[in-house]
Amino acid sequence: xxxxxxxxxxxxxxxxxxxxxxxxxxxxxxxxxxxxxxxxxxxxxxxxxxxxxxxxxxxxxxxxxxxxxxxxxxxxx
Amino acid sequence: xxxxxxxxxxxxxxxxxxxxxxxxxxxxxxxxxxxxxxxxxxxxxxxxxxxxxxxxxxxxxxxxxxxxxxxxxxxxxxxxxxxxxxxxxxxxxxxxxxxxxxxxxxxxxxxxxxxxxxxxxxxxxxxxxxxxxxxxxxxxxxxxxxxxxxxxxxxxxxxxxxxxxxxxxxxxxxxxxxxxxxxxxxxxxxxxxxxxxxxxxxxxxxxxxxxxxxxxxxxxxxxxxxxxxxxxxxxxxxxxxxxxxxxxxxxxxxxxxxxxxxxxxxxxxxxxxxxxxxxxxxxxxxxxxxxxxxxxxxxxxxxxxxxxxxxxxxxxxxxxxxxxxxxxxxxxxxxxxxxxxxxxxxxxxxxxxxxxxxxxxxxxxxxxxxxxxxxxxxxxxxxxxxxxxxxxxxxxxxxxxxxxxxxxxxxxxxxxxxxxxxxxxxxxxxxxxxxxxxxxxxxxxxxxxxxxxxxxxxxxxxxxxxxxxxxxxxxxxxxxxxxxxxxxxxxxxxxxxxxxxxxxxxxxxxxxxxxxxxxxxxxxxxxxxxxxxxxxxxxxxxxxxxxxxxxxxxxxxxxxxxxxxxxxxxxxxxxxxxxxxxxxxxxxxxxxxxxxxxxxxxxxxxxxxxxxxxxxxxx
Numbered sequence: 106x107x108x109x110x111x112x113x114x115x116x117x118x119x120x121x122x123x124x125x126x127x128x129x130x131x132x133x134x135x136x137x138x139x140x141x142x143x144x145x146x147x148x149x150x151x152x153x154x155x156x157x158x159x160x161x162x163x164x165x166x167x168x169x170x171x172x173x174x175x176x177x178x179x180x181x182x
Numbered sequence: 183x184x185x186x187x188x189x190x191x192x193x194x195x196x197x198x199x200x201x202x203x204x205x206x207x208x209x210x211x212x213x214x215x216x217x218x219x220x221x222x223x224x225x226x227x228x229x230x231x232x233x234x235x236x237x238x239x240x241x242x243x244x245x246x247x248x249x250x251x252x253x254x255x256x257x258x259x260x261x262x263x264x265x266x267x268x269x270x271x272x273x274x275x276x277x278x279x280x281x282x283x284x285x286x287x288x289x290x291x292x293x294x295x296x297x298x299x300x301x302x303x304x305x306x307x308x309x310x311x312x313x314x315x316x317x318x319x320x321x322x323x324x325x326x327x328x329x330x331x332x333x334x335x336x337x338x339x340x341x342x343x344x345x346x347x348x349x350x351x352x353x354x355x356x357x358x359x360x361x362x363x364x365x366x367x368x369x370x371x372x373x374x375x376x377x378x379x380x381x382x383x384x385x386x387x388x389x390x391x392x393x394x395x396x397x398x399x400x401x402x403x404x405x406x407x408x409x410x411x412x413x414x415x416x417x418x419x420x421x422x423x424x425x426x427x428x429x430x431x432x433x434x435x436x437x438x439x440x441x442x443x444x445x446x447x448x449x450x451x452x453x454x455x456x457x458x459x460x461x462x463x464x465x466x467x468x469x470x471x472x473x474x475x476x477x478x479x480x481x482x483x484x485x486x487x488x489x490x491x492x493x494x495x496x497x498x499x500x501x502x503x504x505x506x507x508x509x510x511x512x513x514x515x516x517x518x519x520x521x522x523x524x525x526x527x528x529x530x531x532x533x534x535x536x537x538x539x540x541x542x543x544x545x546x547x548x549x550x551x552x553x554x555x556x557x558x559x560x561x562x563x564x565x566x567x568x569x570x571x572x573x574x575x576x577x578x579x580x581x582x583x584x585x586x587x588x589x590x591x592x593x594x595x596x597x598x599x600x601x602x603x604x605x606x607x608x609x610x611x612x613x614x615x616x617x618x619x620x621x622x623x624x625x626x627x628x629x630x631x632x633x634x635x636x637x638x639x640x641x642x643x644x645x646x647x648x649x650x651x652x653x654x655x656x657x658x659x660x661x662x663x664x665x666x667x668x669x670x671x672x673x674x675x676x677x678x679x680x681x682x683x684x685x686x687x688x689x690x691x692x693x694x695x696x697x698x699x700x701x702x703x704x705x706x707x708x709x710x711x712x713x714x715x716x717x718x719x720x721x722x723x724x725x726x727x728x729x730x731x732x733x734x735x736x737x738x739x740x741x742x743x744x745x746x747x748x749x750x751x752x753x754x755x756x757x758x759x760x761x762x763x764x765x766x767x768x769x770x771x772x773x774x775x776x777x778x779x780x781x782x783x784x785x786x787x788x789x790x791x792x793x794x795x796x797x798x799x800x801x
Contacts, residue, residue: 113414114682119645149644152431155415174415177682178431178641 106131106169108140116177119150131167138163152178186395187249193291195306195313197379198239198298202313207292207735208702211700214786216705218248219669220712222264222275222295225791227719232797236266236274236371237353237378245384246293248672249696252392252471255404255410256495257312257674259283267370268378269355269586270607270631270721272727274370278344279470279478280362281798285342288388300380305333307341308386318382322351325524326360333385341385343489347526349574350377350686354584355530355627356609357574360523364478364493365470368528370608370630376727395697407683413475415592416681417663421467423456424477425497425680426492430455433503437614437621437640438749439506440587442537443603443737446614450510450561454500458512468493470674477676483516487563492520495529498634501612502533507540508560518566530633531586534609536569539579541601547594549612550581605632605661606720616738618643618752620654623761626732627658629716637661638679651757655765657711667709711785714769714777718790721776722797728774730760776801 110127117123121144131140138148141163154161155174167173188207195202215224222244222799229242229571243265249793250258259345260281267274286294289308302476303318326347331341343363347737349357350373358366367373376382394400411417420427432438433451440448441621452458463483471474495503495515503522504515524558529689543558550556553572558565566716573578575655596748603610608631613624620639625632637658646653664685671692677683689702720792721727733739742752766773770781779801791801 111415112682113416114678114684116641116682119641147644149435150641152427153419155419158415158418160419174421176416176436179427 106170108167111174137165151175185697186393188288192293194295196298197300200315216670216708218246218262218672221246223712223715236268237517243296247283247286251672252287254293256474256677263367265375268374269371272718276367276369276372278365278367280365281471282342284471285386290390303380304384321382321412326526327524330414341387344384345383346373346376349526352576355586356528358528396694400694413679421475424479426456426459439501446748448505453510454512456503483513485517495519498612499529502530506533506537514563530611531609535583617748624658653680663706663709
């Protein structure tokens with residue numbers, strides 16, 4: 106199965122090649138956190154994902170064809 | 183292109199003589215210091231009599247929007263304020279959103295300099311070119327929010343108003359300035375400076391237009407920026423919760439201030455997180471001037487102590503008046519927020535002070551007879567509200583607490599200094615950093631004291647390894663130039679930090695608005711200039727200033743975090759010194775943390791180097 110991860114702003118620097126669009130392959134029952142770990146990226150960098158305008162936790166199990174935006178915790182006021 | 187973004191005038195106000203005059207904005211000030219925080223820093227350096235009491239009538243107070251404040255673009259609603267800090271004795275500033283920044287520009291000013299002190303309470307009313315001083319005797323003693331509402335009734339809804347509450351009047355060293363019914367210039371005790379001048383409020387109304395160098399292109403760029411904001415995934419998912427969204431994450435990574443920073447994980451976090459705020463108390467979103475992603479949450483709270491409306495609580499208030507005093511419900515945190523706002527207290531410092539007092543009580547350093555026979559307890563709204571009230575009014579023990587945790591600990595003694603959580607005398611904001619070296623060095627070297635907004639680097643720690651020191655000081659320096667640049671431009675940085683907005687947008691729109699041909703590198707150089715200047719200001723004002731002023735509290739160096747995701751972690755003194763050595767070296771400062779002559783000269787600050795040398799520093 107395949108999904109697309111979208112990353113914006115300086116959260117891109119956490120990913121290989123600093124890309125804002127990464128296509129990933131994954132197995133059934135793998136979570137969003139599992140996918141990030143396989144990419145060598147700590148899930149702790151992200152607060153949550155967004156799929157079809159809805160928040161999802163990092164234990165979300167993606168569906169084939171999902172496009173998942175990742176929201177990094179870059180707060181601080 | 184013509185010149186734009188600036189109104190070209192400075193308003194100087196003398197509260198002693200009740201006189202005001204306008205002067206031209208010096209070109210050099212624009213070119214070297216840009217605006218906002220840059221103007222505040224330079225004017226304070228030039229106008230502050232070295233060694234002056236921050237609360238004396240001769241102390242200077244500066245208010246400055248930036249060249250992009252009030253312009254059509256996301257987040258253009260920030261105004262900066264500064265003075266020699268009553269909390270630290272060094273450089274002090276704070277900024278706030280709302281609608282004041284734009285209104286000051288509309289009235290025709292890039293900067294307001296306030297000197298002197300009124301003998302009786304006064305409201306400064308700026309109405310375009312008219313400047314009046316209204317008697318405020320009947321407002322003295324009233325809450326900050328109440329005062330704003332009363333002045334709106336008296337002067338008109340179209341005035342933008344900033345006020346202080348009883349804490350500012352009573353010279354509490356962490357009193358804030360309030361505006362827009364819940365926006366605060368919170369830190370470093372700026373509200374106490376107004377109190378010392380008997381300045382209860384400022385009201386501003388203006389009708390001018392901000393000149394724009396290239397109106398068509400600037401408008402197109404602004405429109406493009408708004409459009410991009412609306413398309414970001416965070417727009418729909420982050421905005422409904424605002425900064426409270428981060429509570430769960432900060433707990434997950436073991437960085438949430440809990441029980442006076444004794445630990446970094448709060449079991450009750452789900453009761454005070456963004457979801458709780460949205461589900462239980464939020465009435466509506468509330469944004470500042472030009473904001474497409476309002477972080478403000480206007481709420482209604484009801485507790486057994488009372489009920490009412492409040493803007494918030496935002497993350498910092500949830501951390502310090504929530505987890506740090508162990509309040510477990512969002513209603514209670516919002517109520518404490520409402521009380522602090524009306525009293526005119528900075529919720530970050532107030533939460534630290536309340537937590538410090540509760541821990542002192544637990545350890546027997548504060549007795550029941552010191553607090554009216556009460557038992558101060560964690561998770562107890564009565565205790566928290568009581569401490570806020572006695573502090574703002576300086577009643578009993580509150581007179582000591584009003585001086586902040588550093589001063590309170592120096593009087594209480596018995597080792598309480600180790601859990602007085604501050605740097606330079608400014609209480610620590612909402613991120614526990616014993617397992618986050620980049621965040622730790624950010625707090626330690628922040629120019630105003632332990633504040634997060636100059637450099638927020640926990641994600642860098644997570645990305646690069648939380649036990650590693652490598653590259654951490656360099657990252658803090660990078661962020662200490664980028665983030666304060668927003669304060670110089672008069673902008674909110676939340677679109678950039680929260681929803682992944684590209685930094686280049688800001689560099690692109692700056693020349694279109696101002697007509698000034700400055701690249702992003704030029705702007706960052708100006709920010710570095712200001713950083714060195716504020717450091718030099720503190721060195722000039724504080725005898726013996728240097729490395730010893732950059733250390734965190736002993737708790738963070740000697741006590742391992744007892745539980746949660748960061749259990750067992752601390753940053754020992756040797757690691758703290760290694761971070762500082764790296765930081766000073768990269769900055770081109772001396773081993774004691776003073777900007778070197780070479781560095782100052784390279785930034786066009788030779789006059790600053792000369793003055794530090796006159797005062798005995800070897801640069």
